[in-house]
Amino acid sequence: MTVQTYKSIPIKPYELQGLDKRGRVFGYIDWQRLFRGKHDFVIANKVGARFNFLELKENIYQVAAGQISAYLKMSPVARGQFFVITDTIKTAEPVKVSYINPDAIETLLGTKGKDTLNKVINLIQKEAEEDNWPLAKIEVQYRKDPEVKDWEYLIIVLDYDSSFEDANEYLNILYNRLEDVAERLNADEKAILAELIYIDIRTNNGIYSG
Amino acid sequence: MTSEQIMAFTAVDPLKYLDLARELSTKTESEVRRTAADRAYYAAFLFSRDQLALKDYIVPFYREQDKYDVSRKLKELKYGIGNSEHLLRTRRTKITYDTRDVGSPSLDWMIDTAQKIINYVKALAVNPTIKN
Numbered sequence: 001m002t003v004q005t006y007k008s009i010p011i012k013p014y015e016l017q018g019l020d021k022r023g024r025v026f027g028y029i030d031w032q033r034l035f036r037g038k039h040d041f042v043i044a045n046k047v048g049a050r051f052n053f054l055e056l057k058e059n060i061y062q063v064a065a066g067q068i069s070a071y072l073k074m075s076p077v078a079r080g081q082f083f084v085i086t087d088t089i090k091t092a093e094p095v096k097v098s099y100i101n102p103d104a105i106e107t108l109l110g111t112k113g114k115d116t117l118n119k120v121i122n123l124i125q126k127e128a129e130e131d132n133w134p135l136a137k138i139e140v141q142y143r144k145d146p147e148v149k150d151w152e153y154l155i156i157v158l159d160y161d162s163s164f165e166d167a168n169e170y171l172n173i174l175y176n177r178l179e180d181v182a183e184r185l186n187a188d189e190k191a192i193l194a195e196l197i198y199i200d201i202r203t204n205n206g207i208y209s210g
Numbered sequence: 211m212t213s214e215q216i217m218a219f220t221a222v223d224p225l226k227y228l229d230l231a232r233e234l235s236t237k238t239e240s241e242v243r244r245t246a247a248d249r250a251y252y253a254a255f256l257f258s259r260d261q262l263a264l265k266d267y268i269v270p271f272y273r274e275q276d277k278y279d280v281s282r283k284l285k286e287l288k289y290g291i292g293n294s295e296h297l298l299r300t301r302r303t304k305i306t307y308d309t310r311d312v313g314s315p316s317l318d319w320m321i322d323t324a325q326k327i328i329n330y331v332k333a334l335a336v337n338p339t340i341k342n
Contacts, residue, residue, distance in 0.1 A: 146303060148278045164315050175290030182289055194285040198296050 094125040097138045104142040108152055108196065116185070116192040120156065120199075123181055124174065133170050134161040155198045167201040174199070224256035228324055235317045244305050247320050251302035254295060254324035255280060258331045266337040284327070291330045298323050 099105055109117060121138060128135040137159045145151035158174075160167035182193060227249040234246035258280050263270040267287075268279045277299065285292025298320060305312055 145278075147299075148274050151278050164319075168315075168319070172290065175293065179289050190286065193289065194282050194292070199293055200297060200300070 095128050095135050095138055097121055097125075097140065099140045101142040104152075105140060105154060108142060108154065109192070112188055113192045113196060116189045117154065117156075117197060119181065119185075119189070120178065120193070120197055123177060124156070124158065127174060127177055131170075131173070134166075135159065135170075136161050153196045153198055155200050157200050157202050159202045161204050164201070164203045167203045171199065171201050224253050224260065225328065226253075227256070228253035228321070228328065231317075231321055231324070235321060243317055247305045247317055248302055250317070250320045250324040251298050254298055254327040257328050258284060258295065261331045261334070265334060266340040267334075284331075287334070288330060291327055294323050295327050298327070 135158055139157040141155045141157060143153055143155055231246040231250040234242050259270055259276050262268045262283055267283050270276055281292055281296050284295050
Protein backbone atom coordinates (compact mmCIF):
# COMPACT_ATOMS: atom_id res chain seq x y z
CA MET A 1 0.00 0.00 0.00
CA THR A 2 1.23 3.45 -0.83
CA VAL A 3 0.08 6.22 1.42
CA GLN A 4 1.30 9.77 1.46
CA THR A 5 2.27 11.34 4.72
CA TYR A 6 -0.10 14.22 5.26
CA LYS A 7 1.31 15.73 8.39
CA SER A 8 2.29 14.95 11.95
CA ILE A 9 0.47 16.41 14.89
CA PRO A 10 1.73 16.53 18.45
CA ILE A 11 -0.15 14.37 20.91
CA LYS A 12 0.07 14.96 24.61
CA PRO A 13 1.73 12.07 26.44
CA TYR A 14 -1.34 11.30 28.53
CA GLU A 15 -3.24 10.53 25.37
CA LEU A 16 -0.79 7.79 24.51
CA GLN A 17 -1.25 4.38 25.91
CA GLY A 18 1.62 2.11 24.89
CA LEU A 19 1.75 -1.45 23.64
CA ASP A 20 -1.06 -3.97 23.90
CA LYS A 21 -0.54 -7.63 24.69
CA ARG A 22 0.08 -8.43 21.06
CA GLY A 23 2.78 -5.79 20.80
CA ARG A 24 0.63 -3.37 18.83
CA VAL A 25 0.77 0.34 19.49
CA PHE A 26 -2.39 2.07 20.49
CA GLY A 27 -3.40 5.50 21.57
CA TYR A 28 -6.30 7.87 21.78
CA ILE A 29 -6.95 10.73 19.48
CA ASP A 30 -9.71 13.24 19.62
CA TRP A 31 -12.47 12.27 17.23
CA GLN A 32 -13.24 15.85 16.16
CA ARG A 33 -9.61 16.52 15.51
CA LEU A 34 -9.35 13.46 13.32
CA PHE A 35 -12.59 14.21 11.51
CA ARG A 36 -11.88 17.90 10.96
CA GLY A 37 -8.63 17.05 9.28
CA LYS A 38 -10.39 14.54 7.00
CA HIS A 39 -7.61 12.07 7.59
CA ASP A 40 -8.47 8.46 7.30
CA PHE A 41 -5.42 6.58 8.43
CA VAL A 42 -3.48 6.96 11.62
CA ILE A 43 -0.19 5.44 12.60
CA ALA A 44 1.18 5.76 16.08
CA ASN A 45 4.86 6.40 15.94
CA LYS A 46 7.28 5.29 18.59
CA VAL A 47 9.96 7.77 19.58
CA GLY A 48 12.40 6.35 22.07
CA ALA A 49 10.44 4.74 24.86
CA ARG A 50 7.41 6.98 24.36
CA PHE A 51 4.87 7.59 21.67
CA ASN A 52 4.73 11.28 21.18
CA PHE A 53 3.10 11.84 17.85
CA LEU A 54 0.82 10.29 15.34
CA GLU A 55 1.21 10.42 11.62
CA LEU A 56 -1.95 11.07 9.71
CA LYS A 57 -2.06 9.55 6.31
CA GLU A 58 -4.53 9.78 3.53
CA ASN A 59 -5.80 7.66 0.66
CA ILE A 60 -6.63 4.72 2.87
CA TYR A 61 -9.78 4.16 0.89
CA GLN A 62 -7.75 3.25 -2.11
CA VAL A 63 -7.02 0.08 -0.21
CA ALA A 64 -9.55 -2.73 -0.35
CA ALA A 65 -11.88 -2.86 2.61
CA GLY A 66 -10.53 -6.22 3.69
CA GLN A 67 -7.04 -4.80 3.86
CA ILE A 68 -8.06 -1.81 5.90
CA SER A 69 -8.76 -3.86 8.97
CA ALA A 70 -5.31 -5.35 8.71
CA TYR A 71 -3.85 -1.87 8.97
CA LEU A 72 -6.28 -0.06 11.10
CA LYS A 73 -8.87 -0.96 13.69
CA MET A 74 -11.00 1.67 15.22
CA SER A 75 -13.66 1.48 17.89
CA PRO A 76 -15.41 4.33 19.63
CA VAL A 77 -14.52 4.92 23.23
CA ALA A 78 -15.95 7.13 25.94
CA ARG A 79 -16.29 10.91 25.70
CA GLY A 80 -16.06 11.24 21.99
CA GLN A 81 -12.61 9.88 21.62
CA PHE A 82 -11.57 7.47 18.98
CA PHE A 83 -9.54 4.38 19.70
CA VAL A 84 -6.86 3.83 17.12
CA ILE A 85 -4.79 0.76 16.67
CA THR A 86 -2.64 -0.37 13.84
CA ASP A 87 -0.29 -3.17 12.94
CA THR A 88 1.70 -1.08 10.50
CA ILE A 89 3.74 0.66 13.10
CA LYS A 90 6.75 2.66 12.11
CA THR A 91 9.02 1.82 14.99
CA ALA A 92 11.94 4.18 14.93
CA GLU A 93 14.96 2.11 15.87
CA PRO A 94 17.99 4.17 16.86
CA VAL A 95 20.46 4.43 14.00
CA LYS A 96 23.10 1.73 14.33
CA VAL A 97 26.60 2.69 15.44
CA SER A 98 29.74 0.79 14.46
CA TYR A 99 33.26 1.33 15.77
CA ILE A 100 36.23 0.90 13.48
CA ASN A 101 39.35 -0.06 15.45
CA PRO A 102 37.53 -0.06 18.82
CA ASP A 103 40.67 -0.71 20.88
CA ALA A 104 42.33 2.45 19.58
CA ILE A 105 39.12 4.41 20.16
CA GLU A 106 38.89 3.20 23.74
CA THR A 107 42.54 3.93 24.46
CA LEU A 108 42.28 7.42 23.04
CA LEU A 109 39.07 8.32 24.84
CA GLY A 110 39.39 6.86 28.32
CA THR A 111 36.27 6.71 30.52
CA LYS A 112 35.46 10.41 30.46
CA GLY A 113 35.90 10.53 26.71
CA LYS A 114 33.56 7.60 26.19
CA ASP A 115 30.82 9.43 28.10
CA THR A 116 31.27 12.50 25.94
CA LEU A 117 31.27 10.46 22.74
CA ASN A 118 28.08 8.73 23.87
CA LYS A 119 26.44 12.09 24.53
CA VAL A 120 27.25 13.20 20.99
CA ILE A 121 26.06 9.93 19.47
CA ASN A 122 22.84 9.99 21.52
CA LEU A 123 22.17 13.51 20.30
CA ILE A 124 22.71 12.46 16.69
CA GLN A 125 20.39 9.46 17.10
CA LYS A 126 17.73 11.60 18.76
CA GLU A 127 17.84 14.29 16.08
CA ALA A 128 17.82 11.71 13.29
CA GLU A 129 14.83 9.97 14.81
CA GLU A 130 12.78 13.04 15.62
CA ASP A 131 13.43 14.84 12.34
CA ASN A 132 13.35 11.74 10.14
CA TRP A 133 16.83 12.22 8.74
CA PRO A 134 17.75 9.65 6.09
CA LEU A 135 20.66 8.56 8.26
CA ALA A 136 21.54 4.96 7.44
CA LYS A 137 24.34 4.40 9.93
CA ILE A 138 26.90 6.01 12.20
CA GLU A 139 30.52 4.94 12.03
CA VAL A 140 33.13 5.98 14.58
CA GLN A 141 36.65 5.93 13.16
CA TYR A 142 40.01 6.38 14.82
CA ARG A 143 42.40 8.64 12.94
CA LYS A 144 46.00 9.75 13.08
CA ASP A 145 46.27 13.09 11.40
CA PRO A 146 48.19 12.83 8.13
CA GLU A 147 49.82 16.25 8.55
CA VAL A 148 50.30 16.99 12.22
CA LYS A 149 52.55 14.64 14.19
CA ASP A 150 51.00 12.82 17.17
CA TRP A 151 47.54 14.27 16.58
CA GLU A 152 44.94 11.55 17.09
CA TYR A 153 41.18 11.93 17.08
CA LEU A 154 37.88 10.31 16.23
CA ILE A 155 35.61 11.02 13.32
CA ILE A 156 31.94 10.24 13.60
CA VAL A 157 30.94 9.53 10.02
CA LEU A 158 27.25 10.04 9.35
CA ASP A 159 26.17 7.89 6.44
CA TYR A 160 23.22 9.57 4.75
CA ASP A 161 20.98 8.14 2.09
CA SER A 162 20.71 11.55 0.47
CA SER A 163 22.52 14.08 -1.66
CA PHE A 164 25.54 15.89 -0.27
CA GLU A 165 23.58 19.14 -0.16
CA ASP A 166 20.85 17.61 2.02
CA ALA A 167 23.38 15.85 4.26
CA ASN A 168 25.22 19.11 4.67
CA GLU A 169 21.99 20.79 5.78
CA TYR A 170 21.44 18.09 8.40
CA LEU A 171 25.03 18.60 9.53
CA ASN A 172 24.43 22.32 10.01
CA ILE A 173 21.31 21.59 12.06
CA LEU A 174 23.37 19.18 14.13
CA TYR A 175 26.02 21.84 14.71
CA ASN A 176 23.39 24.11 16.26
CA ARG A 177 22.10 21.38 18.55
CA LEU A 178 25.60 20.31 19.49
CA GLU A 179 26.62 23.86 20.34
CA ASP A 180 23.63 24.05 22.71
CA VAL A 181 24.66 20.78 24.32
CA ALA A 182 28.31 21.88 24.51
CA GLU A 183 27.33 24.83 26.67
CA ARG A 184 26.08 22.42 29.33
CA LEU A 185 29.18 20.21 29.31
CA ASN A 186 31.76 20.46 32.06
CA ALA A 187 35.30 21.67 31.31
CA ASP A 188 36.72 18.17 30.77
CA GLU A 189 33.92 17.21 28.40
CA LYS A 190 34.29 20.45 26.46
CA ALA A 191 38.01 19.77 26.06
CA ILE A 192 37.32 16.24 24.79
CA LEU A 193 34.76 17.51 22.31
CA ALA A 194 37.12 20.18 21.02
CA GLU A 195 40.20 17.99 20.84
CA LEU A 196 39.01 14.52 19.96
CA ILE A 197 35.62 14.42 18.31
CA TYR A 198 34.96 15.43 14.71
CA ILE A 199 31.95 14.77 12.55
CA ASP A 200 31.91 14.03 8.84
CA ILE A 201 29.22 13.08 6.36
CA ARG A 202 29.17 10.39 3.71
CA THR A 203 26.46 10.34 1.09
CA ASN A 204 25.00 7.93 -1.41
CA ASN A 205 26.93 9.44 -4.29
CA GLY A 206 30.22 8.60 -2.64
CA ILE A 207 31.14 12.03 -1.36
CA TYR A 208 33.34 11.72 1.63
CA SER A 209 36.58 13.20 2.81
CA GLY A 210 38.13 10.01 4.16
CA MET B 211 69.41 38.25 4.17
CA THR B 212 72.16 40.08 2.36
CA SER B 213 71.58 43.16 0.29
CA GLU B 214 72.04 41.04 -2.84
CA GLN B 215 69.25 38.68 -1.92
CA ILE B 216 65.94 39.28 -3.60
CA MET B 217 62.71 38.90 -1.67
CA ALA B 218 61.16 36.04 -3.63
CA PHE B 219 57.87 36.02 -1.75
CA THR B 220 56.62 39.16 -0.13
CA ALA B 221 54.02 39.14 2.64
CA VAL B 222 50.58 37.95 1.62
CA ASP B 223 47.06 38.66 2.80
CA PRO B 224 45.35 35.24 3.10
CA LEU B 225 42.06 36.76 1.95
CA LYS B 226 43.68 37.23 -1.45
CA TYR B 227 43.92 33.46 -1.68
CA LEU B 228 40.14 33.26 -1.51
CA ASP B 229 39.81 35.82 -4.29
CA LEU B 230 42.24 33.71 -6.30
CA ALA B 231 40.29 30.53 -5.53
CA ARG B 232 37.11 32.19 -6.80
CA GLU B 233 38.83 33.32 -9.96
CA LEU B 234 40.28 29.86 -10.61
CA SER B 235 36.98 28.14 -9.84
CA THR B 236 35.52 29.46 -13.09
CA LYS B 237 37.97 27.32 -15.07
CA THR B 238 37.34 23.75 -16.10
CA GLU B 239 40.83 22.24 -16.00
CA SER B 240 41.28 19.83 -13.10
CA GLU B 241 44.72 21.13 -12.13
CA VAL B 242 43.35 24.67 -11.93
CA ARG B 243 40.29 23.66 -9.90
CA ARG B 244 42.43 21.60 -7.52
CA THR B 245 44.67 24.62 -7.02
CA ALA B 246 41.53 26.66 -6.28
CA ALA B 247 40.45 24.08 -3.67
CA ASP B 248 43.87 24.23 -2.06
CA ARG B 249 43.85 28.04 -1.94
CA ALA B 250 40.33 28.10 -0.50
CA TYR B 251 41.48 25.99 2.43
CA TYR B 252 44.62 28.01 3.00
CA ALA B 253 42.69 31.26 2.87
CA ALA B 254 40.49 30.04 5.73
CA PHE B 255 43.27 28.42 7.72
CA LEU B 256 45.86 31.17 7.43
CA PHE B 257 43.38 33.96 8.04
CA SER B 258 42.10 32.09 11.12
CA ARG B 259 45.61 31.39 12.39
CA ASP B 260 46.72 35.01 12.02
CA GLN B 261 43.53 36.48 13.44
CA LEU B 262 43.36 34.04 16.37
CA ALA B 263 46.94 35.00 17.18
CA LEU B 264 46.22 38.70 16.81
CA LYS B 265 43.19 38.38 19.09
CA ASP B 266 45.14 36.43 21.74
CA TYR B 267 43.52 33.03 21.33
CA ILE B 268 46.60 31.12 20.17
CA VAL B 269 50.33 31.50 19.84
CA PRO B 270 51.42 30.74 16.28
CA PHE B 271 54.45 28.61 15.44
CA TYR B 272 54.25 29.07 11.66
CA ARG B 273 54.42 25.35 11.07
CA GLU B 274 52.18 22.26 11.04
CA GLN B 275 51.36 22.49 14.75
CA ASP B 276 49.27 25.58 13.95
CA LYS B 277 46.73 23.34 12.19
CA TYR B 278 46.01 21.55 15.45
CA ASP B 279 45.84 24.78 17.44
CA VAL B 280 43.49 26.50 14.99
CA SER B 281 41.22 23.48 14.71
CA ARG B 282 40.97 22.98 18.43
CA LYS B 283 40.48 26.65 19.25
CA LEU B 284 37.78 27.13 16.61
CA LYS B 285 35.96 24.05 17.90
CA GLU B 286 36.15 25.41 21.43
CA LEU B 287 34.73 28.72 20.31
CA LYS B 288 32.06 27.36 17.95
CA TYR B 289 31.92 23.65 17.22
CA GLY B 290 30.42 23.98 13.75
CA ILE B 291 33.07 26.41 12.57
CA GLY B 292 35.93 24.29 13.91
CA ASN B 293 34.48 21.12 12.44
CA SER B 294 33.93 22.85 9.09
CA GLU B 295 37.54 23.99 9.07
CA HIS B 296 38.60 20.40 9.67
CA LEU B 297 36.38 19.09 6.88
CA LEU B 298 37.78 21.72 4.55
CA ARG B 299 41.30 20.62 5.43
CA THR B 300 40.63 16.90 4.96
CA ARG B 301 39.00 17.56 1.60
CA ARG B 302 41.86 19.75 0.51
CA THR B 303 44.31 17.02 1.58
CA LYS B 304 42.45 14.47 -0.51
CA ILE B 305 42.30 16.76 -3.53
CA THR B 306 45.96 17.73 -3.23
CA TYR B 307 47.45 14.27 -2.73
CA ASP B 308 45.16 12.01 -4.71
CA THR B 309 45.71 12.36 -8.45
CA ARG B 310 42.87 9.95 -9.26
CA ASP B 311 39.27 11.06 -9.67
CA VAL B 312 38.13 12.49 -6.36
CA GLY B 313 34.46 12.41 -5.44
CA SER B 314 34.68 15.49 -3.35
CA PRO B 315 32.01 18.07 -2.62
CA SER B 316 31.88 20.93 -5.03
CA LEU B 317 34.48 23.62 -5.22
CA ASP B 318 31.63 26.03 -4.47
CA TRP B 319 31.10 24.23 -1.16
CA MET B 320 34.78 24.63 -0.32
CA ILE B 321 34.80 28.33 -1.18
CA ASP B 322 31.55 28.97 0.72
CA THR B 323 32.87 27.08 3.73
CA ALA B 324 36.13 29.04 3.66
CA GLN B 325 34.16 32.29 3.51
CA LYS B 326 31.94 31.19 6.43
CA ILE B 327 34.99 30.46 8.58
CA ILE B 328 36.62 33.76 7.64
CA ASN B 329 33.44 35.70 8.45
CA TYR B 330 33.22 34.08 11.87
CA VAL B 331 36.86 34.73 12.76
CA LYS B 332 36.68 38.28 11.44
CA ALA B 333 33.76 39.04 13.77
CA LEU B 334 35.44 37.45 16.78
CA ALA B 335 36.33 39.83 19.61
CA VAL B 336 39.72 39.88 21.28
CA ASN B 337 40.01 37.05 23.78
CA PRO B 338 38.20 38.40 26.88
CA THR B 339 40.06 36.02 29.22
CA ILE B 340 43.40 37.71 28.49
CA LYS B 341 44.16 40.44 31.01
CA ASN B 342 46.33 43.35 30.04
